Amino acid sequence: MKHIPKISYLLLLLVALVACQKLSKSNTAKTEFKVDYEKFTLDNGLQVIFHVDKSDPVVAVALTSHVGSAREKEGRTGFAHLFEHLLFLESENLGKGGLDKMSARIGGSGANGSTSRDRTNYYQTVPNDALEKMLWAEADKLGWFINTVTEEVVNKEKQVVKNEKRQSYDNAPYGHTSYVIDQNLYPKDHPYHWQVIGSLEDLQNATLADVKEFYRKWYAPNNVTLVVTGDFEPGQAKEWVEKYFGEIKKGESIPEMEKRPAVLSETKKLYHVDNFARLPELTLAWPTVPVYHPDSYALRVLSTYLSDGKKAPFNQVIVDQKQLAPRVSIYNNNSEIAGQLMLSVRGYDKVDLNKIHDAVQESFAKFEKEGITEADLNRIKAGQEVAFYNGLASVQGKGFQLAQYQIFAGDPGFVTKDIANMMGVTVADVNRVYHQYIKGKHYVATSFVPKGQTNLILEGSKKASVVEEKIVEGAEEKFDLNAKTTYERTPSSFDRTVEPAYGKSPEISVPAVWETKLDNGMRVLGIENREVPLVQFNLRIQGGLLLENPNKVGVANLLAESLTKGTKNKTTAELEEAIDALGATITINADDEEISINGRTLARNYAATMALVQEMLLEPRWDAKEFELSKQKTESQIKGQKANPNSIANNQFKQILYGKDHILANNILGTEASLKAITLQDLQNYYTVYLSPSLAAFHVVGALEKDQAVAALNGLNQNWKAKNVALPAYNTPAAPTASKVYFYDVPGAKQSVLRFGYLALPATSPDFYPAQVMNYILGGGSFASQLTQQLREGKGYTYGISSSFSGSTQPGPFLIQSGVRSNVTYESTSLVRDIMKNYGPTFSAQDLDVTKGFLVKSTARAFETMGAKLNMLQNISAYNWPYDYAKQREALVKGMTVDKIKTLADHYVNPDKMYYLIVGDAATQLKKLEELGYGKPVLLN
Template identity: 65%
Template sequence: MKITKTLLILLVFIVTSCANETKTTADNREFKVEFEEFTLDNGLSVIFHVDRSDPVVAVALTSHVGSAREIEGRTGFAHLFEHLLFLESENLGKGGLDKMSARIGGSGANGSTSRDRTNYFQTVPKDALEKMIWAEADKLGFFINTVTEPVLAKEKQVVKNEKRQGVDNNPYGHTQYVIDKNLYPEGHPYSWQVIGSLEDLQNATLQDVKDFYNRWYVPNNVTLTIAGDFDTAQAKQWVEKYFNEIKRGEDIPKIAKQPVELSETKKLFYEDNFARLPQLTITWPGVNQYHDDSYALNVLTNYLSRGKAAPLNKLIVEEHKLASNINLFQYNSEIAGQVMLSVTAFNGTKLDNVQSAINKAFAKFEAEGIPQKDLDRIKAGQETAFYNGLSSVLGKGFQLAQYKIFAGDPAYINEDVKKILAVTADDVMRVYNAYIKNQNYIATSFVPKGQADLALADSNLAEVVEEKIIEGAEEEFDPSIAATYEKTPSSFDRSVEPPYGESPDVKVPEVWKASLASGMNVLGIENNEVPLVQFRMQIKGGMLLEDINKIGVSNLLAEMLTKGTKNKTPEEFENAVESLGASINAFASDEAITISGNSLAKNYNATMKLVEEILLEPRWDIDEFALLKQSTLSQIQRQKGNPNSIASIEFAKLTYGDDHILSKNNIGTEASVNAITMEDLEKYYTKNISPTVTNLHIVGDISQKEVIASLENLNNNWEAKEVTIPEVKDPEAPQESKVYFYDVPNAKQSVIRFGYPALAATDADYYPATVLNYRLGGGGFASQLTQELREGKGYTYGIVSGFSGSNIKGAFTISSGVRSNVTLESASLVKEIVENYGKNYNENDLEVTKGFMIKSNARAFETLGSKLGMLSNISNYNLPDDYAKQREDIVKAMTVEDIKKLTEKYLDVNKMNYLVVGDAKTQMEKLEALGFGKPILLNEVKDKSNIEQ
């Protein structure tokens, strides 16, 4: 090792609050993040952070290579490598890391790619740390020989499916491509997309892949981060053992900053096959990550666009009523950055009107600047966001690696916070003048087919490469062919998987419970790892309490609850929340209205006072109601253009039947939302918002005594009402399978939803059925559906199956997006896998399932969010506090025969609904070959000429 050092970061946060909102005064709080950093002789950077709050360890390997290190004509390589490195290595074998992840109870090996880095990460029980270090070293030094032509061909298909799913088959999916192609000059590393182009991916050769790996995947370009409950001395020995003999690569030159300037403003438009509403995006050249001006720009974008007082919200949403929201943000990377403003306007809105309102908002800001109270409010929110980012060991590890790679030192975390807190109002105005005012920009207008007149005036047609659906266009391959190669030499036998360490002592968090006089039930877990409190107040009812002919009332009511109170305007209420660095949100689901919150522990009481206000003193603001209705209508229209939303809505209808309330979309239809009045909301509130049907779940740095004290006024003054949750008829499973098709002309993928109404979460078979499903489609890369459709055939980017019951019987569902020209092949293969699942289930399947289900308990309650989920399960389904431990006993006792019996009972392919959302012209008729009769078309597209390419 070259350098060994131990650093202690001392963070001092200074938060100011408005005196009239809270008794909290300026507070200096120390927060320590200890880490140790060292470098191996081969250049590998290693960062350790010890956190013993849970018996888990997060391991992350980050390579300083992203799409910016590629060359034109060979784009998408960095992202392709993110995929390839999971497939095999010399000593783990095919699917080795994914198979090991399942056995050891890991969170699932995962990765991500950006313009500038690629990372690989997983959280595992602490007894598996040596196994993870061994596996990560094998990926870095003992991988490239295993990549063959068939493996590369298959993974190209997977990546192309990912692009189809996220870009080609998505409303506005090509927007970033158009922006980057025009913002950055030809040859600039950010002028192409991280995912690359379909053509470049197809043209990649095996030699290209090997050259890329040998250049960038070398120890001196990689950072290994280990965070969690482990012994650092032992971990150092393991890191040295497994990584030391991997050879250093050529020196990696530091990539120079390459900011861009636009010599002119460019306006472009595109008629989007999936868009149902016009969208305007304006992009200005910005700054690179950690540039001194990035901090003031962050405040500027926040102030201009977020919240009731934001100038852009005032003009676009409230005054001119052109859209329901605005998004203004920075997209900063290592060598350059951009500032982006995006508005999805209401149906039929001319985007010139949107731009006019934007200009008026900017003029308002120029005249008034940013008030100090708003500056303080934004900083308070940034502090809370910082703590949220550190609430898991993986989050801490990510953050330390980020600072190491892009700021040169993990200790920059301290400098980063100082710069956030140092921003002044003058800084905010200065960066506005430097980067926004009178500056050239790229403006893209993405509009529905046939509505080019909505685009900005004087816009030119954007160049977009659209894939054509061609039958049999993809090459055939056999990824099962084993690679033949001479193994990379090592000083010891790396094929031997390291043993487990000492088994972690999994502790189920201690739950406290209280039943208040008002009827409200409170469940909590005290946890002081970070100075945060999170809570979730669940008021039973939701859509179940609505008139089936007027769906959408509970959704609008939930939205209205946070739009002011009797004594606070919507703007005043929002400012009160944000000045605390807190968040309060309300939303409706099929079975409840939920109010959730997140705050610094020191501001919890003040935050709960605001929750109390919205429950006891709602505002019923008529202007906000009108805005919310319009926003909801806009959301409904957007869903009509999104194949995944269409699939979810149509599958619910098939699962429950048209006359069942759960077949409805809980935000309503255009007709039902238009018919809803403020009186409908008030009636629902008066009858159904009651403590008698409320459970409060709360976790974090707060005691039971403090929580109960904070609820005293709410307990005394919230009127208890008798609310009856209606009994819902169980949906009936189909007696025979049928195929249904929803036509989305020219869809680049077919979205599939196969399944039937199966089980309630309270059913004795529900948890055993989830155990059954692990190897089918619930275990990620450990599942057969993923292994055969993604890894074996390259048909899809991802496929899952699962049971989704609550107190009401829910569906068993298989979900995926598959390549359009293999729709029948995909559906047939899914049917075959499910049909044979029980017949082929064996002892190895059960052993893998048991290993995951039992060992994964070590990380089951690590984050505040996971603890909230635990409390929800306990209160909603009347589970014992130690249900996780009891489920271990269920798993341990299960046999192969038990699984086979459950399969016979719950996986009958001849009694399911088969729904496909895709291009009917090319795919629908072929699906008759599934053997379930002619597919039933669920919709008619009246004017296909307007939609097809």
């Protein structure tokens, strides 16, 4: 992707994100769905789909090309994804970085894209007054792009994509698993044999000629679908589409790809010694069917039933009985021409993967013997129904699925058949697909083990072929993006250099908030929202890590999990079944400052869902066996974090910021030592002493009136008694008076993970939001920011970098974070320091205009989804902000001046008074960091 560190956009499995659905009053699975959309085709073959949704003054534009890694040439793998990156950089009429600059000015969500095996998409949500601007820009990318691409541009972007590969695959535990699976599941001439990200060698070999050839073949309008969803007038939008896209020339005909499911003549077993892994992992893959194949629906139900929840056969055997692993993951991955069912088990420390493999077979045998019941099938379908409605929350999601249906099913209205297929799965179907695709069939098995633990691999495994990059100073190509280039402009019937004007400014209103307080002291806030028949809620109880005993850190996390493991009258399995039967989800989590209960359910099942929340909160089961299993799982998580450079960086930076004696220096999970000391009684003590409605606030958004929402809380009001709980006061550690460099050694790391900053502000400080405004151009504005423009776009050092202020009721850090190519660790750190040093003095009126443009105009998108509205309520209750704080912030932004920004930057961004943490390869990178002038780096391990 362009911004996000993953490539494949996980297709929404059952969300019908397509249109204004006309639902019967019953809202049952038998409801017929009428899809309202308009589709037309331009003379050049461009498919265009409109969906009108006037619930918010926003519009999403998505351009999808029917090309992914499956249509690449051998030796040019990763090219579709590289091309996705290139398409954002420049076009003839937008200019260099023009789309990103425009996105910031118009208050867009940020132009982004993703590449999968079978398609590449480009998308953004903007206030609806910017629709014509977006159509102009997307057309410019499609038809007026290729002449701007030079050898220098290709060479720079190759470095960015290679950094993305290092960050997401090469420098991550188990990052090569998909590579090994696909190399052996699909033959060499199969288009799924290679990864979407490609290989470093192939990326390096990409040429300008390759780029031009790829563009001409695959980015012709007859291979592209344009989807516009949101609040707009279709008649006017159609005129704009014809104006801006109509004169792009049609390309050659693109033949459909034939379905080609994988065929295995034998079971293949392979192993890899993973430099970053600390736990053994077994992954199995079976060939299945392409997307929308009739059997794909039953395979999905099978995957869910086998592994999700306490009752799942794999959970019963592997997790509960044999205690070999904390969880089992099974999912059916369907692509355009083939599919694969994936099973993955990451064992506990030093568990023999042969034991896990035997337990897998035992789990399948248990399923064969017991099967799936009608009741199990119905609860899975209930979850699918909620997931379907949940997907209707954003116009962008609707656009994605319209394009998905058009490209891979040939019909934007496929939603009707898709839902019918999902809800039509029978018990017999589930049993049949198990025998047809899994039982006794050949598969690919991979064993990924830590260094020195090859004794754990599956018997009969052969060493997998994995290419490991060497760290070499100065190995990357040089490029000069300042070189002037000239090219012959692509003709047009009108002047495309003129950016279209804004349309009518959208009417922006903050959602109406209602509030009450229960007799037991719990604050309740809500927003009525009837776009979909769903309810989302959050119950926040202050405390979390802040209330823990420093000698037994990890209690709050274990307590949160324990509350999900059954109730006084329900076992864990019975509780899960009761939740699933409602189509609901209820999760409980702990973090530094709170324990929170989060949920989602159909509006008609809200009262029943809240009755379960009450039972979970007030009548915990305190199951000793479940408690021990939770401790095992948490210990496994802690071990896993020790292998992940990003987790290492986060945990180490907390310790640097707060110092060893502050409670917030700790990992919420605890340590291996503290876990051993924690007893079930410790959880009960925390529960009894600290969980009080006087520290709680309930937030709810959805298709409910206030009276309905509050009535469902009567049980909590009557039975959850208030108690006096005082939150401890901790002294905030002083910010450093001089900068200091810390280094954590991960031998052989392909990237260095950077964390720079210091403890700055709480969210309640008058300067908190002004500091965020000041930070937009520094590192908070994605591609509008100086950090991204210089380190990624200018140097190709990183895939992504950002800066932020993240205070809460406690002072939080100003933080710069990134992952950079290992052999430019010093250069990246030095450049970040220089950017900070020059930020205030060089901040300009133009920078202020961009900042104001984005922060003011993006208000139109601020409350589009239910999740955004819920977050707004949480902010109001946590920080006592006014209901209209968004409007007040808008006024603050409008009144901001260059001098105010400079004053804030001078006060809060001082590179000579912060901590610098680098997690990377000490052997090659540590010594050079002394040149920063901040003394000899402190080696932490």
